[in-house]
Amino acid sequence: MKSEERVDLLVVGAGIVGLAHAHAAQRRGLRVHVIERDDRAVGASSRNFGHICLTAQTGRAHDFGAAGRSTWLELARDAGFRAEEAGTVVVARSDDEFAVLHEFAATRHGDVEILQPGEVEARIPSGGSVVGGAWLPADLRVDPRGAAAAIAAWLERTRRVSFSWNTSLLDVVDGGARTSRGPIEATDVVVCVGHDVDRIFPDVADAAGVERCRLHMLQVENPTGRPVHPAVLSGLSLLRYSGFSSCPSAARVRERVRAERPELLDCAMNLMLTELPDGTLAIGDTHHDARTHLPYADEQYDELLLAEAASLLGTRRLTVRSRWRGVYAAADGEFMIAAPTSTARIVTVTSGIGMTTAFGLAEQVLDDLVS
Secondary structure (H helix, E strand, O other), rough: OOOOEEEOOOOOOOOOHHHHHHHHHOOOOOOOEOOOOOOOOOOOOOOOEEEOOOOOOOOHHHHHHHHHHHHHHHHHHHOOOOOOOEEEEEEEHHHHHHHHHHHHHHHHOOEEEEEOOHHHHOOOOOOOOOEEEEEEEEOOOOOOOHHHHHHHHHHHHHEEEEEEEEOEEEEEEEEEEOOOOEEEEEEEEEEEEEEHHHHHHHHHHHHHHHHHEEEEEEEEOOOOOOOOOEEEEHHHHHOOOOOHHHHOHHHHHHHHHHHHHHHHHOOOHHHEEEEEOOOEEEEEEOOEEEOOHHHOHHHHHHHHHHHHHHHHHHHOOOEEEEEEEEEEEEEEEEEEEEEEEEOOOEEEEEOOOOOHEEEEEEEEHHHHHHO
């Protein structure tokens, strides 16, 4: 981008939330420039399950997810990455978990189908002791390791969006921003840097109580020989997603787990898995919040995940292909939208559901920001 050129919108951050704003802006006919501090997106947008988990959300999160569902499918077709209308199977392995699913289904007016044990086994491999389950057909599964790069490349081909990689934001100023490669003139600015918002706007992050949520995740061989097309959630997932956790029986699930397996609550495990494009499985995850995390990874959490996932799949052991630590912004509430100036917005998803909600969220932000 030439320094004398002016754009309608400057987007800071080329993760999914930033790309969603760039996509929404170019659809409105705006000229967009995106800066990214790395030479590719390597944050939360590439370290997740690729699960567009819209059905289990409530309120704005559900609305944003539903609004963005068609955009994911359109972009997968146009940009050339993998996205599937794979749905989600939620596995209940106790009566109280199955009760939550019945309560949840009653609130969703046909968007959730209750499954009997044999119907669960017909859809996914499981380790027995299945009481029942639920089928969430609206959920999607995308390739988390390729989606952001493919979307960025496609946006650049539209000629309305340009990129500056390896470029950091220094400050938002009237008429644009100062960056590590010089000033950029822009009518409006959207800053989408996830958990690193405190590096640029510490007062905004402090006021919102933003921390970093660190996750343990693993890629394992599929031990069953059966494809796992849907995303798979477990009884622990009923304690993580607002659609489930707001059901009356969720409290009984939590108390049972606390009495029987308190270590699972201590690491806030959400036992779930998705199939990656090469047929391996992404499994996870644990959750630990802090402003600054020490660099040491405790092996006990990986061992706990492997044991629980093996039990869910009905195998004795899993073969690990890779391990990684995810990280996302965490705070009270699901979204932080701040306005440091009348022409700038700081947008951070503070609940780990950026992939699910980004495209719907971006439309609302631009409705408010762009005149």
